[in-house]
Amino acid sequence: MYTLSVRRDFIASHYLIGGDWGAENFPNSHHYVLELQLTGASLDQHGYLCDIVEVEKSLDETIARYREQMLNDLPEFAGLNPSLEHFARLLAEQLNLKIQAANITALTVRLWENESAWASYTLNR
Secondary structure, three states, X not given: OEEEEEEEEEEEXXXXXXOOXXXXXXXXXXXXXXXXXXXXXXXXXXXXXXXXXXXXXXXXXXXXXXXXXXXXXXXXXXXXXXXXXXXXXXXXXXXXXHOOOOOOOEEEEEEEOOOOOEEEEEEEO
């Protein structure tokens, strides 16, 4: 299996709902790091898993929606706690729609909210 990974960082804000999580119940910002991993068993005719320029463009477009935003105010978080897990899933689903390389068999988003905590979501294609 081949894996291609691209990282980006951005800052976004949120507050958690539905429980007592101390300071996380109040608006706060995180310096997120998104790691996108694309996996496949074969390379294209150029020897690439996929076009990294297109992957980076899709990643930058997706992150632009969330940069410096309050996640709770965005429609995709309506009725959801803006947890790290939900955020990783939403990002993976959006990127999966944008990245169309035929030989990609899995897409994983690993989303870090600090140096020691991350959540991931994988979509098999």
